[in-house]
Amino acid sequence: MRFIDEFRDSSLAGALARRIARLAEGSPEITLMEVCGTHTVTVFKHGIKDLIPDNVKLLAGPGCPVCVTPTHYIDKAIAYARLEGVIVATFGDLFRVPGSSSSLEEERAKGGDVRIVYSPLDALRLAQQSRDKMVIFLGVGFETTAPLVAVSIMEAKRRGIRNYYVLCAHKVMPPPMEALVSDGELRIDGFLCPGHVSTIIGWGAYRFLSQKYHIPCVVAGFEPLDVLEGIWMLLRQIRNGTVQVDNQYRRAVREEGNPKALSLMRDVFEMADSEWRGMGVIPGSGLTISDKYRDYDAETSMEVAVEPLYSPPGCICGSVLRGVKSPLNCPLFRKVCTPESPVGACMVSSEGTCSIYYKYSDQI
Amino acid sequence: MKAERILLAHGSGGSLSYNLIRELFLPRFYNPILATLADAAVFSRQGMRLAITTDSYVVDPIFFPGGDIGSLAIYGTINDLAMGGAEPLYFSIGFILEEGFFLEELKVVVNSVREAAQQCGVEIITGDTKVVPRGKGDKVFINTTGLGAVREGVELSVERVCVRDKIIINGFIGEHGIAVMSQREGLEFDTIIKSDAASLWGLVSQMLEASQGLHLLRDPTRGGVATVLNEVVGGRDFGIRLEEISLPIGEGVLAACELLGLDPLYVANEGKLIAFCQPDEVDPILAAMRRHLYGREARVIGEVVANPAGKVIMKTRVGGTRLLDMLTGEQLPRIC
Numbered sequence: 221m222r223f224i225d226e227f228r229d230s231s232l233a234g235a236l237a238r239r240i241a242r243l244a245e246g247s248p249e250i251t252l253m254e255v256c257g258t259h260t261v262t263v264f265k266h267g268i269k270d271l272i273p274d275n276v277k278l279l280a281g282p283g284c285p286v287c288v289t290p291t292h293y294i295d296k297a298i299a300y301a302r303l304e305g306v307i308v309a310t311f312g313d314l315f316r317v318p319g320s321s322s323s324l325e326e327e328r329a330k331g332g333d334v335r336i337v338y339s340p341l342d343a344l345r346l347a348q349q350s351r352d353k354m355v356i357f358l359g360v361g362f363e364t365t366a367p368l369v370a371v372s373i374m375e376a377k378r379r380g381i382r383n384y385y386v387l388c389a390h391k392v393m394p395p396p397m398e399a400l401v402s403d404g405e406l407r408i409d410g411f412l413c414p415g416h417v418s419t420i421i422g423w424g425a426y427r428f429l430s431q432k433y434h435i436p437c438v439v440a441g442f443e444p445l446d447v448l449e450g451i452w453m454l455l456r457q458i459r460n461g462t463v464q465v466d467n468q469y470r471r472a473v474r475e476e477g478n479p480k481a482l483s484l485m486r487d488v489f490e491m492a493d494s495e496w497r498g499m500g501v502i503p504g505s506g507l508t509i510s511d512k513y514r515d516y517d518a519e520t521s522m523e524v525a526v527e528p529l530y531s532p533p534g535c536i537c538g539s540v541l542r543g544v545k546s547p548l549n550c551p552l553f554r555k556v557c558t559p560e561s562p563v564g565a566c567m568v569s570s571e572g573t574c575s576i577y578y579k580y581s582d583q584i
Numbered sequence: 585m586k587a588e589r590i591l592l593a594h595g596s597g598g599s600l601s602y603n604l605i606r607e608l609f610l611p612r613f614y615n616p617i618l619a620t621l622a623d624a625a626v627f628s629r630q631g632m633r634l635a636i637t638t639d640s641y642v643v644d645p646i647f648f649p650g651g652d653i654g655s656l657a658i659y660g661t662i663n664d665l666a667m668g669g670a671e672p673l674y675f676s677i678g679f680i681l682e683e684g685f686f687l688e689e690l691k692v693v694v695n696s697v698r699e700a701a702q703q704c705g706v707e708i709i710t711g712d713t714k715v716v717p718r719g720k721g722d723k724v725f726i727n728t729t730g731l732g733a734v735r736e737g738v739e740l741s742v743e744r745v746c747v748r749d750k751i752i753i754n755g756f757i758g759e760h761g762i763a764v765m766s767q768r769e770g771l772e773f774d775t776i777i778k779s780d781a782a783s784l785w786g787l788v789s790q791m792l793e794a795s796q797g798l799h800l801l802r803d804p805t806r807g808g809v810a811t812v813l814n815e816v817v818g819g820r821d822f823g824i825r826l827e828e829i830s831l832p833i834g835e836g837v838l839a840a841c842e843l844l845g846l847d848p849l850y851v852a853n854e855g856k857l858i859a860f861c862q863p864d865e866v867d868p869i870l871a872a873m874r875r876h877l878y879g880r881e882a883r884v885i886g887e888v889v890a891n892p893a894g895k896v897i898m899k900t901r902v903g904g905t906r907l908l909d910m911l912t913g914e915q916l917p918r919i920c
Contacts, residue, residue, distance in 0.1 A: 221835055221838045221839055221842070224838070224842065228901045228902055229902075230829075230901055230902055230903055233902035233903055234903060237903075264906060265900070265906060266900045266901070266902050266904055266906070267899075267900045267902070267903070267904015267905045267906045268902070268904055269904065270903065270904035270905060271902065271903060271904055325591055325593075326588075326589070326591075329589040329590065329591055330589065338769070444900075444901075444902045445902075448902075558912070559599075559912035560593070560599060560600050560603070560912060570845065578909065578912075579907065579909050579912075580906045580907050580909075581906070581907055582892055582895055582897060582907040
């Protein structure tokens with residue numbers, strides 16, 4: 221397929237692998253974090269780790285939106301799904317994430333009305349078609365999803381649809397990256413910055429990381445050659461001692477990002493502190509629905525009683541999300557925690573580190 | 585969290601379905617024939633080797649590009665017989681109809697059943713009809729049971745699979761799943777992707793004539809190629825190594841999968857077979873397959889290896905390797 225095959229070419233991949241090996245030769249261990257879950261998928265799905273030298277470590281970061289959403293949010297979504305006259309609409313990834321005692325999948329099997337949609341606009345359509353129901357869309361995701369959800373809220377207002385609500389847990393990416401480098405728990409020598417998020421926020425958004433924290437950053441695409449080139453560009457910065465933000469994903473990402481999408485987000489959302497699974501509350505890392513659109517905010521419009529929080533013992537999702545532990549360090553991995561009966565969120569989402577290890581890696 | 589109720593994922597053909605069968609059904613119905621868990625049960629009676637298989641069809645929508653629930657109910661069951669090396673002979677058919685289903689649509693479905701049966705030379709010799717109240721079913725569900733005969737000397741079983749066996753597929757993968765999905769979700773692509781639903785008995789019969797070196801046949805329906813290969817290696821002292829570069833995947837399916845975030849290796853097929861054969865018999869088998877309409881694109885996609893045992897691994901196009909696991913969760917409910 222055009223524009224896909226070119227980025228999976230084995231001879232080019234081999235050439236990049238040789239360049240990477242030359243740059244890494246003789247160097248002490250280098251730890252690079254791929255922030256975005258989709259990058260982790262590429263790394264494992266294409267066997268990228270086989271192509272890079274042992275002293276270059278790739279670490280999966282907190283870039284799986286479903287994984288970083290705290291259990292309390294899932295419990296609230298479940299509580300809404302149990303109410304009469306409510307339809308909960310969600311992207312498929314969230315459907316199977318375990319809450320404290322149930323999941324949306326279980327709730328549907330018990331008779332709750334939970335629908336999987338591909339776009340918040342599908343949820344809006346659902347609201348229009350089911351005027352006697354309240355449709356709650358689960359707004360989870362980073363800057364890539366938030367603009368679309370913003371559009372659905374603006375459209376609801378414009379068309380006078382009053383039975384559409386968003387349970388908003390949107391998050392933004394740069395603050396947790398800063399939290400990771402500033403708390404010092406982990407040594408990160410470079411960030412492979414998230415390509416999709418960067419199409420919205422622009423590569424300029426990471427400049428503070430290179431300037432303030434002296435961390436090399438490269439925005440990379442999602443094909444195997446993109447990731448390999450991204451790694452090579454990071455090693456080049458490390459080798460040359462230059463610290464900046466490089467843009468490997470030039471075919472999609474500009475310095476300023478997507479101004480239209482950013483302005484939609486600014487119109488509908490406000491910056492807020494937000495809780496991340498495993499990382500706690502990170503200042504300014506979340507989005508809430510602004511006062512102008514508060515009628516569409518599920519939380520302010522509809523009170524619901526949420527069950528007490530229960531965290532399964534032994535689950536190390538939090539440490540996996542911070543990159544300090546690998547799923548292989550988890551006593552539950554593959555034994556108790558599997559994609560069929562997941563204990564933690566990282567085993568559910570296709571972008572979750574545990575699920576990726578389970579699916580693509582034959583290490584036990 | 586262990587599921588307390590049946591989830592849609594129990595019907596995905598992936599590991600939840602597999603566990604349900606192994607843990608709930610098999611121990612209660614146990615007998616040596618059932619225990620093979622083959623696509624068709626092969627047994628001998630009064631000097632005859634017979635095969636029987638049953639399958640229920642709940643595909644949504646009932647009409648999709650390249651077929652409908654009627655022809656699928658014939659082809660799917662024929663293919664299960666064919667995977668046992670059995671020539672399909674007689675069928676039973678059961679219809680579960682929903683109150684309010686249009687008679688005109690039922691006629692189209694029944695005509696499609698008839699045409700498919702005639703074309704494949706099978707006869708429907710018994711049947712059943714039930715109607716359920718509106719909302720308790722969805723238009724029409726069909727069950728077919730097929731009886732077939734296995735020729736002397738034909739022995740297809742996982743017990744015959746050996747290290748170094750070559751693995752062959754007869755054509756492009758993922759077409760049925762994408763055809764149904766794109767119809768259901770109203771997705772439009774430049775070229776319509778048609779289901780590959782077809783009877784494979786003609787092709788299998790040519791393969792059996794061409795070589796004694798066929799060890800095992802499986803059809804990668806629900807759960808796709810990856811899941812079926814995992815079923816083959818599960819608990820065995822051999823594994824499978826696939827070559828990503830050899831996998832036949834059409835442009836349309838590839839594009840749709842990229843767009844929808846699906847892996848074509850897990851997407852359902854209804855006209856594909858995977859053959860395990862002795863390495864020195866690959867040429868005559870491939871030649872026989874390529875002479876048949878449904879085998880023109882036949883090719884070797886991998887081989888049986890000693891290590892890692894019990895696993896399916898794939899050499900990727902860029903030169904790495906990765907594990908191919910069973911389908912987990914629900915990819916596309918009601919695909920067949």
